[in-house]
Amino acid sequence: MIPPAKRIELLKVIAHPVRIKILEDLTQGVKCVSDFEESLDISQPNISQHLSLLRSHGSVDYFIDGRLKCYFLREPFIPELLELLKKEYDGDIPAPACCPVTKKGTYPGERRR
Amino acid sequence: MIPPAKRIELLKVIAHPVRIKILEDLTQGVKCVSDFEESLDISQPNISQHLSLLRSHGSVDYFIDGRLKCYFLREPFIPELLELLKKEYDGDIPAPACCPVTKKGTYPGERRR
DNA sequence: TAAAAATATAATAATGTTTGCATATAAATA
DNA sequence: TATTTATATGCAAACATTATTATATTTTTA
Secondary structure, eight states, X not given: OOOOHHHHXXXXXXXXXXXXXXXXXXXXXXXXXXXXHHHHOSOHHHHXXXXXXXXXXXXXXXXXXXXXXXXEEOOTHHHHHHHHHHOOOOSOOOOOSSOOOOTTOOOOSOEEO | OOOOHHHHHHHHHHOSHHHHHHHHHHHTSOEEHHHHHHHHXXXXXXXXXXXXXXXXXXXXXXXXXXXXXXXXXXXXXXXXHHHHHHOOOXXXXXXXXXXXXXXXXXXXXXXXX
């Protein structure tokens, strides 16, 4: 079964260094826009744009409190993805023992890298 | 700790419907380019382009057997990601009980959505 | 009520991604 | 050796993403 288009879209939206950082920050708790101004070193409008994109994809939402907007994580897929991103692996998947098992059958050429 | 730039780059490369499908196919075993021609419904040059991008990021590699190129998964992060992508969640993360806990202190405005 | 603070929006330029198409390469076969 | 098969490459057009700048909106405070 192939992951549905929506989930792939979401993945694409998340896959940006600034947005990853925003989401990482949000796993620590609620943050308002000016908090991100401290941790992100990009302009305020740019932060708002990234937040707006994340919100439009349901990744985050906010409460309004006075003149602050207090953002929080909404999409349960995200914390697990962030965990996976940090995971370390030792070595690659081993190359398959022999090839090819394919619709075309086996070809006579010498196998090599 | 923030996932390093390389891993985010990789995520971005993976986050494309065709490439997800290619990687899904490869979790089933070795595939050559013409196998993808059957399962993907895009042109052969386009398939080669996607494979080439995946290879340049270390996601896949191939053996040559005759005139076939037999692609296989190389990046151990990928199978786990594909699993996670298929995972279902029921409902969003619950909104935090109260806000805001921020550098600016608590603002007097009424909290609301 | 005017000014300040916090955030958002719009327009734009720069950049990057994706695909389509034509062509190239390399190996196998006739 | 000419043809066919399998795959790759190069280039350009279409499209999407990103950051920047200026400005707008909303709320609070003076």
